[in-house]
Amino acid sequence: MTNYDIIVVGAGTGGTVTSAALANKGFKVALMDRKPKEKIGIKVCGDATSTDHFRRIKDVINIKPPHGDEIRQYVKGAWLISPDQKVKFELIEENTTGVLIDRFKLGMRMLEDAINYGAEFHENSMVKEPIIQKDQVIGVKYRGSDNNLHEMTARVIVDASGIGAVLRTKLDPEKTFMDINLQDKDVCNCYREVRDLETEIESPGFIRIKFDQELCPGGYLWEFPRGPNSMNAGLGVMRINQLNPHQQFNLYLKRKEKLYRNSKVIHGGAWRVPLRRPQDNLVWNGFVLVGDAGTQVKPTDGGGIGISIQAGAMAGKAITNALEYDDVSIKSLWPYNVEFMAKIASVNAPLALMKDFVIPLPSSVINHIFHKKIVEGDELLYGNASGQVSEGILKLLQRAWRGRRILGTLLKFRTVLNKMSQARDLYNSFPESPDDFMIWRATIKNLYGEN
Ligand SMILES: Cc1cc2nc3c(=O)[nH]c(=O)nc-3n(C[C@H](O)[C@H](O)[C@H](O)COP(=O)(O)OP(=O)(O)OC[C@H]3O[C@@H](n4cnc5c(N)ncnc54)[C@H](O)[C@@H]3O)c2cc1C
Structure with a gap:
């Protein structure tokens, strides 16, 4: 007997979609996050995505695309700017609806969607490690809001805990064929601020990406307008370069004093993004990886919101079939690998x-x-x-x-x-x-x- 059919660790975009897809099928789902409910959705991110990802998963689960005040700005295109700032490529992608989202509002609503579909949300639950029995993940150990250690079991456990991948990193790589540690060359350390500006932003429908190998080696600097008077700006440096992204960002701000003069910092913070191919294998006995935990990010630009959403739906489908056949072995969960690798990894990897x-x-x-x-x-x-x-x-x-x-x-x-x-x-x-x-x-x- 297990406590749940599925435990999903992490209520980010990947975890909430996975939970919604499975709860909608009538399974008993526990969605766990270390954060309190009111902080779900807060993430250091560029917040650029497309409404198309939500349409692509409609055959599995109906999650409304960002709408109303979940959208800060429609994105017409991107300006790519050369290191010497002298050349600008204007890229306009037709047939796609780019949006700069209010990450907090969208994250909160996606959590509510998962709960409304029937997932049980466990806030303040810091998952520590998987429980493994006879080469199968059967549960998790976690510290609850009472500060005590607890155990919870399920037939399938999903690691959607982001780049930290709290479960993947504690499994045996020889048995799971998953990489435990990421190489320094594959991790981008980022710092980002959201600032409200006094100055009016020129063409706020265009996101700006600037390359500068001295300021942000291996990464790039972004300025994504959140409307005419607000900016999501940050930069990423590859971990291998050992630079502090916050300090590098401050150097940039000095160069752009005119734009940021008297601006108000709404949020500032650092986080990491994996820039590599997805894990070669996303499943094991009773175990599935979704989102950043599976390093499912576009390696050239760090975009992972849409991929985690699509991966969550694909994982939901494969887990549903496995549970219906009462077989949660690696073989039974394998179709998730096959679908993800063909549809997404073949383009991104x-x-x-x-x-x-x-x-x-x-x-x-x-x-x-x-x-x-x-x-x-x-x-x-x-x-x-x-x-x-x-x-x-x-x-x-x-x-x-x-x-x-x-x-x-x-x-x-x-x-x-x-x-x-x-x-x-x-x-x-x-x-x-x-x-x-x-x-x-x-x-x-x-x-x-x-x-
Ligand atoms: C600076 C930066 C800028 C980015 N910009 C963009 C962008 O503009 N567009 C885009 O598409 N992508 C962007 N990305 C990537 C994108 O943010 C991620 O790919 C995406 O959010 C992945 O979602 P996820 O659900 O896998 O993980 P996350 O959103 O990271 O969610 C993981 C969840 O797991 C929880 N958790 C973690 N550890 C534990 C634990 N031990 N126990 C319980 N819960 C736990 C966390 O609290 C969190 O809620 C950016 C990333 C960074 C760092």
Whole structure:
């Protein structure tokens, strides 16, 4: 006998959708979070997403897209700005509704949705570790609001606890095929502030992304307008560079005194985002990973809200089937892997190779790429959305001519594009059963230089 059918650890966007999808099927769901209810939804984040993600999960669970005052600003497009600030690419993605959300309001409403579908919310519950019996996760140990240690059991346990991945990091990697620690090159340390401004922001429908390898090596600086007089601004530096993102951000503020003069800090804080391919395996016996806990983030821009929402719905589907067959083994939960790898990882995971290529480039080379339009704005947009970069012969010659000063870099870029295409093929042929997984994993690790 277990206490619940499913325990979901973490009431972020991934955990709330997973909980709603399963509670809606009539399962007994415990949704646990270390925070008190009134703080759910507060997260250090750029808050940019699209309403499309919510439409994509409609066949599994109906969660209303952000609407009303959950939307701070509709996003028309993005400005990508060169390190020397002299060139700006304007990217406009058609057929998508970009929004800058009020993260707190949306987070609170998504929690209410999960509760209304029937999930039981356990606030102030700090999960400490999984309970494992005979190679199966059967529950969690947690410190409750009474400050005592407790145990709770369920047939399936979902780790949706964000980048800390409190359960994944305590499992045996040899048995689960999940990475326990993230490499320093794959973690971006960020600092972000929300500020209300006295100054009017020019074209608030455009989010701004600035590259500067001195200020934020490997990462980028963002300024996302939350309307004409409010800004979500921050920057990320790769952990490998050991810089303090708060200090780096303060250096930036000094440069932008005019814009931020007399502004009021509404919220400031630091957090981390994983920038790598998803975990090679997202399930084990009685166990499932969703969202940042599964490193399911777009490696080039750190976008993970939409992915965690879609992953939550996919996990919900696979867990429902497993529970209906009364078999929660890795084999039975495997279809979640297959669906996620084909639909999402095949696009996003190759971008981790691109990220590893771009990170060490000096600002001078990035400036050259912008100035000479060696990669153009629409190619960047298409590449980030599809994980592919067009490489017709004409394009190739044009790129080589415009970029002749950095030919060595371009040749390396060609190698990266080849590897990205191999990665895409591998994710599209993810094994249908765990029996064939080891060969696949060895190949993927080799491609990503991990052997
Ligand atoms: C600075 C920054 C900027 C970003 N900007 C964007 C952006 O503009 N657009 C975008 O799409 N993505 C962005 N992301 C990524 C995005 O925030 C995440 O990918 C997304 O929120 C993942 O959701 P999640 O549900 O997996 O995890 P989270 O939202 O992190 O939720 C995890 C939950 O688990 C709870 N928890 C953690 N540990 C425990 C524990 N031990 N016990 C109980 N509960 C626990 C936490 O309290 C939290 O509520 C950004 C990330 C950062 C850090």
